[in-house]
Amino acid sequence: MHRHTLRSPAIATTVALAAGMLVALGAPTAHAAAGATLPFTSVEAESATTTGAKIGPDYTQGTLASEASGRQAVRLDAGQRVEFTVPRAANAVNVAYSVPDGQSGTLNVYVNGTRLAKTIAVTSKYSYVDTPWIPGAKTHHFYDNARLLLGQNVQAGDKVAVEATGTQVTVDVADFEQADGPAAQPAGSVSVVSHGADPTGEGDSTQAFRNAIAAAQGGVVWIPPGEYRLTSSLNGVQNVTLQGAGHWHSVVRTSRFIDQSSSSGNVHIKNFAVIGEVTERVDSNPDNFVNGSLGPGSSVSGMWLQHLKVGLWLMGNNDNLVVENNRFLDMTADGLNLNGNARGVTVRNNFLRNQGDDALAMWSLYSPDTNSSFENNTITQPNLANGIAIYGGTDISVKNNLISDTNALGSGIAISNQKFLDPFHPLAGTIAVDGNTLVRTGAMNPNWNHPMGALRVDSYDSAIEANVRITDTTITDSPYSAFEFVSGSGRGYAAKNITVDGATVHNTGTVVVQAETQGAATFRNVTATQVGAAGIYNCPYPSGSGTFTLTDGGGNSGWSSTWSDCSTWPQPDQGNPDPDPTRNLAKGRPVTATGHQDVYTPGKAVDGDANSYWESANHAFPQSLTVDLGSTQAVRRLVLKLPPSSAWGARTQTFSVQGSTDGSSYSTVVGSQGHRFDPATGNTVTVSLPDGTNLRYLRLHVTANTGWPAGQFSEVEAYLS
Structure with a gap:
């Protein structure tokens, strides 16, 4: 599913001040510890x-x-x-x-x-x-x-x-x-090996699994210890239990385990591993552990799911499904997505690490997800989107989850009316966000060019009409804001009917409340310490679209100040990630190029290995390589390398050095000239930059190479002196 097609909402130029109502409305109630109980x-x-x-x-x-x-x-x-x-x-x-x-x-x-x-x-x-x-x-x-x-x-x-x-x-x-030993085969179960499955992983066990499922209707299919290779997906799976000896012992190798649009249900999958071979994200491919439906009254438990596009991409009837005690690792997209028509689904006590999109999501496409919950899950390092995202739906609960280290385009939790496609069912009823702990969540959004908060309420495609109840929240070390209220499309839909009741905010990088659209929220018993810039940023966009009213419900402390200039965005002081003044500023940094040849990708020019190299598209000058140093730096010297092997003959590359502080407007720092790379002298060229050069984006613009019809660099190094 295509995520985050966000238009940049320009910063407004007026301040809407908070309205005050000093009425104490009670203290937060105690709740269970956040996150999963893990083995x-x-x-x-x-x-x-x-x-x-x-x-x-x-x-x-x-x-x-x-x-x-x-x-x-x-x-x-x-x-x-x-x-x-x-x-x-x-x-x-x-x-x-x-x-x-x-x-x-x-x-x-x-x-x-x-x-x-x-x-x-x-x-x-x-x-x-x-x-x-x-x-x-x-x-x-x-x-x-x-x-x-x-x-x-x-x-x-x-x-x-x-x-x-x-x-x-x-x-x-x-x-x-402490991994348990392999479990014993349940009495009366049908073993896939008895139907011809190969536990060595050499043979194709697809048909054996299908035959065992057909033979075990109403009973248990047993997957003994071993590795089993499936070459195509299973379908028609209903009224059966698929059970292994434990995920350390029973392993199925496939990128598509179950793919079916419907099922009569009563499917129970437990206690084995499904490990795929997905190396890229192709949204049109069903490269998922489960794609479609398991049917009502089903469950997934005790599974190790890895190297898939999505763990569970669930459409159709999945009423009363329970997904619990599983591990989701290294997906290229979502961990789990309830893709409409899910009623009474419970997703609890799962561990999710390194998902390539939302770790857990509900998306109310075609019909609303209703009365469903994400509870006591531990989520870490979703590297493109949110930890938990609720896109529409009715009477949804997000409770006692522990989420950490979101990156790039995501918050820890997003409650949103972003529809992506129609027909979409916006948020309705009560959305209960209770007892969650968010650690280092929120990120700089490159589309908006300013941050996303740890917990975001987003009226992206329509006003928030549901009652959004955010209670007993702990937000620690957010790199930017704690709570964000925004209309991410830049169209200014209202975010209203919101209460934030009982929250502890510690060490937030910029502000506690980031209000960027019209609407209203009541805050009570929200305490903050070590606030980076100010308590409140209140600048609805578009300018003149309305105000965001913050009502003080009592018991708040530590965040009463307001950021006064809506033409600027408060910047956090996140420190220098590497205080060594002699460091190579370019090593390991994000890098892009106008093109590359075969496996000689741009990242090889900043990987610290002089033997690997970037090579541009051939016979297509000019070409350029651009390194993002992360922040504006006073660069004084470049060291450029080709592989030191004598097999690399001497050559002259003609290039200029360009720089930018914003990634869009570049100026020439060193004019175009020829630079000779010679293996006799280490195939290394040093380029001095003029005093006063300050840049974040370093670009090498190559127009000629006497040794090969392409731009080539094995290392691009940048230094302060």
Whole structure:
């Protein structure tokens, strides 16, 4: 589904001041702890012992640190390691990592200093996703997950280390778990192996699964320990249970597990893994664990879902579906999307990491999702959109979820009337947003050129008429605002009927309330500490479209000030992600080009490896390469490289250096001239920039190359001195 086709709402020039009504309306009620109860404990790499280099924190779209858990990670060159202190008894580990585009390698694993025979394979195959049809998107989805049964038990306090071999590896986080042994076959169940399935993964088990499902109607299909390869999707699945021996033991390899538009229901899927081979996002392809419908009264539980486009893309009748205790990892789009006509659906106690769009979404297309809920889920690192998004629907609950580290085009939670397609059913009834915890959520929106809040109410395509009740919310370390009220289309529809009752806001980068459209909300018992710029930004757009009225319901503190100039946007002080003045400003930064040849992509010019290189489209001068340094810098020196191998003959490239502070208006910093790259001198060219040069976007504009009919750079390095 195409997300975030947002038009930039220009900043208004008048201030609508808050109306006051000092009436105390009661304290917030206690609620359950936010997030899922998980069978593993995560340890951040940056908190471990390492011989590598820590990166971050950084919130800049398109950087490794900004997509990492906690916005920090550890970069390991070959031979370097990070050593974790095990937090609990465990016999299994899952590692979230990234490797440079186009590369692969392994992680050696050590337990208390002894190297295991087993290794963890790492690859960029499932990373570096591009979605050019989504405005504002850049290359994203840098991380991946890889898991390993250790073959032994470790105890709390033991040491488990991983060591990079073969390529640079950025390690983000490790999950330690005591995995159960394989479960026994249920009595009376029908084994897929008895119908010809191959547990070695070599043969095609598709027909065996179909035959077992047909034979087990009203009963259980058993998936024994092993790996099973399916080459096409299953359909006609109804009135059956599909059950494995546990997701560490029963693994199905397919990118399309169930694809069916309808079902009579009573389908129960549990306790195995479905791991796909999806390496890009193609919205027209049903590359999903479930595409369509499981039918009423169904359930999905205890599953490990990975490397798919979407975990569950649910259309048709899915009444009273329960999705619980699952792991969703590394999807190129949504984790789960209730795509209309879902009644009484409960999605609870799931863990979702590294989704390429909304992690959990309800979208009321064709008919409204009603009386459905997202409860006690833990969501981390959705790298293009929101943690949880509610697009229309009636009487929806978003309760006790823990969401962290959203990136680029998303908030932690979005309550929205953005319709995308018709017929759409806007928000109606009561939308209850209760007991949620949001950590480092919200992001700079490149379409609007200003931020999205941690929790966003968006009257995108129509006014908010539902009663939106936001209660008992905790918002911590939001890079920008805590609560945002906006009409994201820029058409100024009202966001009204909103109450925010009981919230703790700590260390928000800009403001507590970001009001950008007409409407009204009542706030009570909202306390804020360490507010970055001001309590309130109240600048509805379009100018003159109406005011946003903030009613003080009592019990509020720490955010009474108002940002006074609607012609400017408050900027957070997020610190310098890398204080070293000798650093290469361009390394690992977002990079684009006018084109590239074959696998020689732009990212190879800033990956820190002089042996890999960018090559433009051939026979098509001029060509250019542009690096986003993340903020305006006083660049004084460029070091440009080609691979040092003597196989690269000497050549002269003719190019100019251009710079920009806003990414749209460029000026020439160094005029066009020929620069000789010679392997005898390291195939390196140094270009000095004039004093007074300040730029964020660095562009090399290439018009000729005597050695090859294309622009070529293996490394573009930028320095302050």
